[in-house]
Amino acid sequence: xxxxxxxxxxxxxxxxxxxxxxxxxxxxxxxxxxxxxxxxxxxxxxxxxxxxxxxxxxxxxxxxxxxxxxxxxxxxxxxxxxxxxxxxxxxxxxxxxxxxxxxxxxxxxxxxxxxxxxxxxxxxxxxxxxxxxxxxxxxxxxxxxxxxxxxxxxxxxxxxxxxxxxxxxxxxxxxxxxxxxxxxxxx
Amino acid sequence: xxxxxxxxxxxxxxxxxxxxxxxxxxxxxxxxxxxxxxxxxxxxxxxxxxxxxxxxxxxxxxxxxxxxxxxxxxxxxxxxxxxxxxxxxxxxxxxxxxxxxxxxxxxxxxxxxxxxxxxxxxxxxxxxxxxxxxxxxxxxxxxxxxxxxxxxxxxxxxxxxxxxxxxxxxxxxxxxxxxxxxx
Numbered sequence: 001x002x003x004x005x006x007x008x009x010x011x012x013x014x015x016x017x018x019x020x021x022x023x024x025x026x027x028x029x030x031x032x033x034x035x036x037x038x039x040x041x042x043x044x045x046x047x048x049x050x051x052x053x054x055x056x057x058x059x060x061x062x063x064x065x066x067x068x069x070x071x072x073x074x075x076x077x078x079x080x081x082x083x084x085x086x087x088x089x090x091x092x093x094x095x096x097x098x099x100x101x102x103x104x105x106x107x108x109x110x111x112x113x114x115x116x117x118x119x120x121x122x123x124x125x126x127x128x129x130x131x132x133x134x135x136x137x138x139x140x141x142x143x144x145x146x147x148x149x150x151x152x153x154x155x156x157x158x159x160x161x162x163x164x165x166x167x168x169x170x171x172x173x174x175x176x177x178x179x180x181x182x183x184x185x186x187x
Numbered sequence: 188x189x190x191x192x193x194x195x196x197x198x199x200x201x202x203x204x205x206x207x208x209x210x211x212x213x214x215x216x217x218x219x220x221x222x223x224x225x226x227x228x229x230x231x232x233x234x235x236x237x238x239x240x241x242x243x244x245x246x247x248x249x250x251x252x253x254x255x256x257x258x259x260x261x262x263x264x265x266x267x268x269x270x271x272x273x274x275x276x277x278x279x280x281x282x283x284x285x286x287x288x289x290x291x292x293x294x295x296x297x298x299x300x301x302x303x304x305x306x307x308x309x310x311x312x313x314x315x316x317x318x319x320x321x322x323x324x325x326x327x328x329x330x331x332x333x334x335x336x337x338x339x340x341x342x343x344x345x346x347x348x349x350x351x352x353x354x355x356x357x358x359x360x361x362x363x364x365x366x367x368x369x370x
Contacts, residue, residue, distance in 0.1 A: 024200040033208040038215045044224035052229035056278040059236035066243035075252040078257050079266075081271035088305035092270055092341075092366060096332050102325040111288060112351040122349030124363075125340070130327040 098185060104129055107161050115150045119181075129162065130182040143177050161186055269339040270366040274299060274310060279365070282338040283314060286330040289323035293358075294317050303366075312340070312363040319356050321349070331363065340365050 008034040067165075073079055085143035101124050108131065112119050118134045133150075135143045147170065156166035256263050272278070279297055293315040300309040318324035324347065331340045340363040347359035 023214065024197040028200045028207075031204040031211065032202040035207050035211040035214075038211050038219055042214070042219045042222055043228050045219065049222060050227055051227050052226065052233055053198070056229065056233050056236055059233065059240050063236065063243060066247050070243065070247050070250060072248070073254060075369060076254065077355070077368070078267065079253055080370065081267050082253055082257055082263065084368060085266050085271040085366075088303075088307050088366070089266060091305060091319040094362075095341045096339060100329075101345050103343050105310045105321070105325055105328075108349070109351060117351075119349055119351040122346070123346040125344035125346075159252065161370045185362060 098127055103186075104161070104183075109138050111150070115146050117146060127185045128165075128182060129184075130180070132178060133181045134178040143152065147177060147179065265334070268337060269370040270307065272338075274308065274367045274369065278337060279310075279312060282314070282336050282340075285336060286327065288326070289319040290316050290327050291318075307366045308369050310365045310367055312342075312365060314361045314363065315358070316361065317356060317358050320354050321357060322354075324357055324359055328361070331361075338365055 064090055104124060105122065108122070108129070111117065116135070119131045120134065121130075121132050123130045133147070135146045151164065151167060153161070154160060163186050164180040165184060167179055167181065170177055257267065276297055280295070283295055284292060284334075294313070296313045298311045300311055303309055316324070316327065318327065328342060328345065332334060333339070334340060342361065343364050344362040345359060347357045349357070
């Protein structure tokens with residue numbers, strides 16, 4: 001009986017020892033694996049950081065280079081002038097177009113022919129043309145008619161190059177009717 | 188005896204495993220974690236730097252394109268020559284005297300004015316001329332703001348004793364504006 005108990009106890013101890021031995025190996029293996037993983041991760045992160053810092057240095061060097069070149073170009077007079085002119089061109093071209101005085105002189109000559117009026121004096125300033133008109137005919141009726149026709153045409157139609165400013169005074173000088181006339185450019 | 192020895196071996200292994208585990212945890216906490224944080228930060232910095240570099244490169248390309256177009260595009264070159272060049276009295280004189288068939292130029296006065304809202308500068312030029320005929324005066328006025336001139340002027344005012352009945356020589360006063368560029 002005692003021998004059987006002793007044998008049983010020994011067998012139990014052996015089983016326990018075997019279990020403990022198995023568990024220890026698992027525990028140790030897991031520790032080694034974890035340790036290895038941490039080492040690998042650390043090495044990976046270290047190398048990755050080195051590469052990242054290298055790339056950052058290169059990017060910073062590129063940025064400095066670009067900034068220098070940009071500063072140089074931005075201070076270039078031709079480029080400064082180009083940017084300024086490009087923005088202002090529509091306004092400038094509009095002003096030049098509106099100041100084509102040679103066209104207005106020709107138009108005045110056409111008006112003179114059309115209405116048989118004589119113009120004397122010419123002044124152009126700030127998109128306004130001023131002159132004196134003389135209607136000289138022996139028959140007063142015809143002379144007044146010419147003036148009236150001019151004023152009527154410029155009041156009724158709005159397709160003309162000029163807009164006739166108000167005519168406030170027509171003077172009579174025996175043989176001719178004369179009045180100051182001024183036109184503004186049509187918009 | 189054998190059991191005691193095996194127990195001792197097992198305890199030794201457990202001890203080593205525990206020490207290794209502690210070392211692993213310490214290393215992960217103090218070293219690996221710091222490397223990881225640095226990695227995140229460096230990645231963010233690199234992205235920002237790359238974005239900045241890309242923006243600057245785009246801007247540089249735009250300016251380079253402008254520079255090339257200034258040197259190659261005829262219209263751009265002419266626009267700058269007409270409205271964006273330096274204030275040079277010799278160029279002004281060359282342009283005023285550039286086309287004077289039947290025109291005698293008596294006086295010229297040249298004046299620099301101030302900066303305009305569009306950042307260009309304005310110059311004022313007054314010219315007194317004598318023309319043999321009205322048509323020649325007209326031709327000269329056309330020339331002053333034409334593409335043939337090396338400076339394109341805005342004709343601000345013109346005054347002369349116009350007589351539609353005759354075609355005698357005329358004396359005219361002309362006021363011109365010119366645009367130029369100064370830093």
